[in-house]
Amino acid sequence: xxxxxxxxxxxxxxxxxxxxxxxxxxxxxxxxxxxxxxxxxxxxxxxxxxxxxxxxxxxxxxxxxxxxxxxxxxxxxxxxxxxxxxxxxxxxxxxxxxxxxxxxxxxxxxxxxxxxxxxxxxxxxxxxxxxxxxxxxxxxxxxxxxxxxxxxxxxxxxxxxxxxxxxxxxxxxxxxxxxxxxxxxxxxxxxxxxxxxxxxxxxxxxxxxxxxxxxxxxxxxxxxxxxxxxxxxxxxxxxxxxxxxxxxxxxxxxxxxxxxxxxxxxxxxxxxxxxxxxxxxxxxxxxxxxxxxxxxxxxxxxxxxxxxxxxxxxxxxxxxxxxxxxxxxxxxxxxxxxxxxxxxxxxxxxxxxxxxxxxxxxxxxxxxxxxxxxxxxxxxxxxxxxxxxxxxxxxxxxxxxxxxxxxxxxxxxxxxxxxxxxxxxxxxxxxxxxxxxxxxxxxxxxxxxxxxxxx
Amino acid sequence: xxxxxxxxxxxxxxxxxxxxxxxxxxxxxxxxxxxxxxxxxxxxxxxxxxxxxxxxxxxxxxxxxxxxxxxxxxxxxxxxxxxxxxxxxxxxxxxxxxxxxxxxxxxxxxxxxxxxxxxxxxxxxxxxxxxxxxxxxxxxxxxxxxxxxxxxxxxxxxxxxxxxxxxxxxxxxxxxxxxxxxxxxxxxxxxxxxxxxxxxxxxxxxxxxxxxxxxxxxxxxxxxxxxxxxxxxxxxxxxxxxxxxxxxxxxxxxxxxxxxxxxxxxxxxxxxxxxxxxxxxxxxxxxxxxxxxxxxxxxxxxxxxxxxxxxxxxxxxxxxxxxxxxxxxxxxxxxxxxxxxxxxxxxxxxxxxxxxxxxxxxxxxxxxxxxxxxxxxxxxxxxxxxxxxxxxxxxxxxxxxxxxxxxxxx
Numbered sequence: 001x002x003x004x005x006x007x008x009x010x011x012x013x014x015x016x017x018x019x020x021x022x023x024x025x026x027x028x029x030x031x032x033x034x035x036x037x038x039x040x041x042x043x044x045x046x047x048x049x050x051x052x053x054x055x056x057x058x059x060x061x062x063x064x065x066x067x068x069x070x071x072x073x074x075x076x077x078x079x080x081x082x083x084x085x086x087x088x089x090x091x092x093x094x095x096x097x098x099x100x101x102x103x104x105x106x107x108x109x110x111x112x113x114x115x116x117x118x119x120x121x122x123x124x125x126x127x128x129x130x131x132x133x134x135x136x137x138x139x140x141x142x143x144x145x146x147x148x149x150x151x152x153x154x155x156x157x158x159x160x161x162x163x164x165x166x167x168x169x170x171x172x173x174x175x176x177x178x179x180x181x182x183x184x185x186x187x188x189x190x191x192x193x194x195x196x197x198x199x200x201x202x203x204x205x206x207x208x209x210x211x212x213x214x215x216x217x218x219x220x221x222x223x224x225x226x227x228x229x230x231x232x233x234x235x236x237x238x239x240x241x242x243x244x245x246x247x248x249x250x251x252x253x254x255x256x257x258x259x260x261x262x263x264x265x266x267x268x269x270x271x272x273x274x275x276x277x278x279x280x281x282x283x284x285x286x287x288x289x290x291x292x293x294x295x296x297x298x299x300x301x302x303x304x305x306x307x308x309x310x311x312x313x314x315x316x317x318x319x320x321x322x323x324x325x326x327x328x329x330x331x332x333x334x335x336x337x338x339x340x341x342x343x344x345x346x347x348x349x350x351x352x353x354x355x356x357x358x359x360x361x362x363x364x365x366x367x368x369x370x371x372x373x374x375x376x377x378x379x380x381x382x383x384x385x386x387x388x389x390x391x392x393x394x395x396x397x398x399x400x401x402x403x404x405x406x407x408x409x410x411x412x413x414x415x416x417x418x419x420x421x422x423x424x425x426x427x428x429x430x431x432x433x434x435x436x437x438x439x440x441x442x443x444x445x446x447x448x449x450x451x452x453x454x455x
Numbered sequence: 456x457x458x459x460x461x462x463x464x465x466x467x468x469x470x471x472x473x474x475x476x477x478x479x480x481x482x483x484x485x486x487x488x489x490x491x492x493x494x495x496x497x498x499x500x501x502x503x504x505x506x507x508x509x510x511x512x513x514x515x516x517x518x519x520x521x522x523x524x525x526x527x528x529x530x531x532x533x534x535x536x537x538x539x540x541x542x543x544x545x546x547x548x549x550x551x552x553x554x555x556x557x558x559x560x561x562x563x564x565x566x567x568x569x570x571x572x573x574x575x576x577x578x579x580x581x582x583x584x585x586x587x588x589x590x591x592x593x594x595x596x597x598x599x600x601x602x603x604x605x606x607x608x609x610x611x612x613x614x615x616x617x618x619x620x621x622x623x624x625x626x627x628x629x630x631x632x633x634x635x636x637x638x639x640x641x642x643x644x645x646x647x648x649x650x651x652x653x654x655x656x657x658x659x660x661x662x663x664x665x666x667x668x669x670x671x672x673x674x675x676x677x678x679x680x681x682x683x684x685x686x687x688x689x690x691x692x693x694x695x696x697x698x699x700x701x702x703x704x705x706x707x708x709x710x711x712x713x714x715x716x717x718x719x720x721x722x723x724x725x726x727x728x729x730x731x732x733x734x735x736x737x738x739x740x741x742x743x744x745x746x747x748x749x750x751x752x753x754x755x756x757x758x759x760x761x762x763x764x765x766x767x768x769x770x771x772x773x774x775x776x777x778x779x780x781x782x783x784x785x786x787x788x789x790x791x792x793x794x795x796x797x798x799x800x801x802x803x804x805x806x807x808x809x810x811x812x813x814x815x816x817x818x819x820x821x822x823x824x825x826x827x828x829x830x831x832x833x834x835x836x837x838x839x840x841x842x843x844x845x846x847x848x849x850x851x852x853x854x855x856x857x858x859x860x861x862x863x864x865x
Contacts, residue, residue, distance in 0.1 A: 016668045019668075020665045020668060020669050023661065023662075024665075024689065027661070027662070027689060027693055028689065028693065031692075031693045031696050031697060034643065035696045035697060042517075042692055042695045042696045043692070043696075044517055045517050045520060045521055045691055045695065046688070046691075046695075046696060047692070048692075049684070049685050049686070049687070049688025049689030049691065050685075050689050050692075052681055052685035052688065053682070056678075056681045056682065056685065268470050271469055271470045271732070272470075274466055275463055275466045275467075278459065278462055278466075279459055279462070279463045279466075282459045283459075318680075321678070321680060321681055322681050322684055325681060
């Protein structure tokens with residue numbers, strides 16, 4: 001992702017970008033109309049190129065009206081995706097899942113590497129209160145909202161009140177999940193530094209762990225309510241404990257290995273990151289290790305137990321400049337627009353109330369923690385975004401309760417779609433207003449010396 | 456072997472390739488063309504050990520397609536210059552002309568041989584002859600560069616060798632666009648062959664212009680990667696979907712960038728170090744694709760094509776010794792030195808294998824692979840002798856231990 005600011009782009013530059021965007025759409029539009037049926041691997045190659053180019057250009061153009069790059073990537077995916085121009089079809093979007101795996105591992109590594117012990121200490125009090133209030137208050141309030149509008153939710157028709165409470169609690173868990181990728185995406189673009197950026201990053205990374213624990217708890221509580229049979233079993237917690245501790249242990253080991261590599265060798269990091277992203281994610285999944293947590297721990301270890309953090313972050317930023325564009329543009333292509341059109345009244349109500357309770361929870365926790373004013377005002381802004389993690393939770397819930405799982409998942413997709421589009425805009429706006437974004441012109445990397453051009 | 460393990464193996468190879476480019480650790484390790492990885496792929500592949508099965512190799516077709524197209528882009532971007540020096544137009548014309556003549560000789564040999572001795576239908580004979588000529592027409596700039604740098608060669612013959620090797624890529628890239636357009640399947644049926652050629656090259660030119668415009672006034676490497684990768688992948692995918700030649704499209708894109716971008720040297724400096732990290736996995740995959748279980752007449756034709764290539768190169772080298780001053784007295788050696796081939800010929804053969812699988816594609820891939828091995832064996836040694844006889848190698852320069860093998864250039 002390109003940095004924020006930069007030398008002011010002229011009208012001519014914007015015109016060129018707009019023309020290039022038209023060429024990009026035009027080329028693929030022409031090709032897909034000439035060859036509507038395609039071999040899947042060709043679709044994948046073309047889609048990556050298209051999403052990368054169109055996402056980059058769209059983000060540059062939306063920058064002129066103050067929108068974050070991430071919105072540009074999403075919009076490029078939405079327009080080119082299966083529901084509007086159909087330049088990238090459903091199958092291709094699914095085929096791009098390895099890119100998502102890679103992007104999520106890079107995001108978690110970078111997230112961990114951004115968390116410094118000293119900065120964490122400085123926001124520890126606020127973080128503890130925020131985690132407590134956001135996780136309980138928002139969960140309970142959103143469960144209440146869900147109950148209140150249950151009569152408008154198609155899949156809850158015919159459920160008794162106990163089952164409704166169970167489903168509402170599960171929706172509450174979904175509501176407290178955040179988007180590490182959106183947060184990292186915006187921070188990477190804006191290079192924001194300050195209390196809001198630090199708090200957001202630390203809170204969202206921590207909330208990832210909290211949400212996993214909450215989900216296990218709520219699944220345990222909701223099961224007897226929904227199914228009406230069986231009692232509460234603590235076995236889920238044993239499994240969860242093993243998974244969390246195992247993930248941290250594996251992550252620490254990986255972090256130490258990475259730190260040693262960075263210190264002793266320190267080059268070809270692109271290939272190392274690719275190998276880690278593709279190879280280890282699969283291995284982690286196989287041995288039931290939470291890859292997001294493991295990579296987070298690895299990044300944290302590199303940043304805090306060695307002096308190699310900046311080098312790791314720089315490499316991730318370079319690799320991510322390409323991978324993140326494709327990741328978010330794919331997410332845009334994945335958005336189910338027809339479903340959103342169908343469920344939008346309920347989804348809007350749920351999203352609006354979630355945003356409202358998030359703001360209220362933030363105000364309460366900030367007051368209790370005596371946070372600085374800037375945090376009281378803007379601390380909530382990063383918590384609106386939702387993306388892959390929330391969708392992942394909805395899949396787990398859908399699998400656990402097949403009787404209403406599909407409906408639950410559809411509503412989750414619709415709500416996440418709204419939060420995914422609005423959240424990043426709010427976060428960037430807040431960072432701009434808080435004065436934490438880097439508005440200085442970045443140093444343009446000089447052209448390579450002529451000697452380097454000799455091959 | 457599962458796909459992830461194989462992918463990790465390919466990444467290890469890419470890592471090795473990047474070290475070879477960096478030249479920090481094991482400079483001088485390996486062969487100039489990377490032929491050993493081709494052999495490794497063959498040994499691991501379905502024909503020998505079956506560690507890498509055919510279905511697994513086919514899973515990696517997109518990687519292969521992107522890899523060969525990227526090689527086309529690299530060749531296009533670096534086509535006009537050797538280091539910072541522009542390739543003179545006469546040298547360029549000579550390189551292209553020699554490639555065309557060698558291709559014609561090989562194609563004629565294969566065409567007549569296949570017409571009389573192979574069971575192939577007429578269309579396939581023509582396709583076979585044309586692509587055999589194309590894969591034999593290229594001279595890899597790597598082995599030339601290695602000899603020149605390794606022995607500190609300097610002079611008109613060294614320059615001519617480097618320039619003609621570089622220039623030879625144009626013929627292969629353009630003529631494959633023609634052959635591929637002629638072979639083209641379902642897509643663009645209403646368009647003539649020349650129209651298809653124009654579409655494949657035009658796609659590259661349009662995307663090259665687009666990339667050049669987007670790279671704009673200031674050059675930021677992080678952003679440039681996104682633009683270059685995006686345009687090249689879009690070009691590759693679009694050309695492949697239209698059943699056109701992705702290599703030709705990306706070559707045209709690279710050449711356009713080299714011609715019109717004000718950052719041509721920066722782009723070249725960015726992209727050329729990626730060639731080896733891409734080439735080695737491609738070579739391994741290519742090796743796994745090689746099929747030697749072909750009908751005897753086709754195997755004989757492969758041998759005949761190789762003989763025709765050697766004879767043509769040596770003959771035209773001899774002719775050059777009469778007409779070109781730097782080659783005077785060393786024509787045969789110079790002709791032999793142009794036998795080295797590598798990335799482009801193999802990329803063409805692989806593209807054919809991926810897009811038009813069958814016995815012809817298998818034979819062409821085998822020919823490209825054998826051509827690389829033969830070139831590795833004969834080419835660098837011949838160039839070294841030519842340069843020595845032309846007095847462009849200082850006697851004291853060759854380091855001890857340089858004789859037994861022909862290590863890779865960095």
